[in-house]
Amino acid sequence: MKADTLPPLHASQPLHSQIREHLRAAILDGRYHEHDKLPSEQQLMTQFGVSRITVRHALAALQQEGLLFKVAGKGCFVSRPAAKPVQTLARLQGFAEAMSQRGHTACNRVLRLAPCPADTAIATALGVDAGSEVMEIRRLRYLDQQPVSLDISYFPLALGQRLAREDLAGRDIFLILENDYATPLGHADLTIHACVADTDTAGQLGCRSGDALLHVERVTRAADGQPLVLDYLYYRADRFSYQLRINRS
């Protein structure tokens, strides 16, 4: 619960972000255990050589993420360890991105990749005219060689045509957008439902029709608010769940 390595704090990344990742690693690596008390804000200020607001900025992010919680007058404490095939909803992440952080391997199989006309829901979400063409991409996602989810995604046509030339089987689309296309991601709006598998979906996911599925509708937008993609995600409920922390106030 002590002996942090000296803070590197190189450059090119915001200080609060470097401190956040340093603390996240310390917690996930097991250098702190459940209910361990973290250094006080004062100690972190001197340890990293930054102001209190910067320390609090980093701590607030980790608190939102559920890795720690604060108690006024006492201090800051580490919470749950956790490591299952669950995806945290605290940060917008691609599936492979989230799973590889937890020691799983993820890959996709592209089932379908073709333009199609946008129905009203798709048109509204993407901000295009109903009936105009959008790119539909259907992928089957595998976690540790087992099918886990069916993703049906709709992209604005130009973006979809560009993506069609990429390695969609091996890479997260989020990372292609951010790294290759220099499109900073902003946020995603999710609605989480449950449904049962029909015969087709069950066949693709390798489960039985009538099995429960987690169903998510997700609209992802760039940092400037522009809609990038509408996803319909169907997860096998026996192999996947979401996990998150909610704070009061």
Place this chain on the structure above:
Amino acid sequence: MKADTLPPLHASQPLHSQIREHLRAAILDGRYHEHDKLPSEQQLMTQFGVSRITVRHALAALQQEGLLFKVAGKGCFVSRPAAKPVQTLARLQGFAEAMSQRGHTACNRVLRLAPCPADTAIATALGVDAGSEVMEIRRLRYLDQQPVSLDISYFPLALGQRLAREDLAGRDIFLILENDYATPLGHADLTIHACVADTDTAGQLGCRSGDALLHVERVTRAADGQPLVLDYLYYRADRFSYQLRINRS
């Protein structure tokens, strides 16, 4: 998109909290519409007579909640209106509390209220010994006179016995804890699953066995980290969904 009423800013509440609620009301009342630009941070500073950090604190909360998003160099913009029987996962709220904000009426029927021995999962979540007694409360929740969810809750025995004397049918337990017991809530850890209804559950929820249910496991803790309650929640998927926004970074 203008003409805010003059800021009252009475007292007894943190400034950032008052500003947050003032802006939230302005957005939800329709004084701002989708994609309207909010006043700049500079304008809000002078309007409310506070520092920039206080304004940013208020805006950060609303951004996390999904009511607005920022674009560097341009400004701060209002997002989705939305109003369905969905519960946002941005804040820890009781069911009735969340639904009444959206113009629905919620109530409960208590099906069972009795002590029972804690199995391992319950004991771990509540921090008690396995086999020791805890209070089990089963409630059927109604939204607009229709059954929506079955809640099976486990409380530490002393807290459960105290709650047994309260009006559990009409009031949120969260509000009883906060207002009557002066127990400030901290956070909740949720895991979101899907499952299908068995015959018993279907009978209670008024659906058919085999129908899809949203299933949530939730551990709620006080502000000091003490576990307050473990809930197993089963929602009719045709009448309820969760909604939330996730931010990148």
Place this chain on the structure above:
DNA sequence: TAGTGGTCTAGACCACTGT
């Protein structure tokens, strides 16, 4: 009494967006 987190101020520099 000392230490903690909660709140708040008054500045500052930067990168990006618009004109």
Place this chain on the structure above:
DNA sequence: CAGTGGTCTAGACCACTAT
């Protein structure tokens, strides 16, 4: 160029917790 949000500093006072 001015305006915007992103980041950061160096202070300050308060309420609560522990000793």
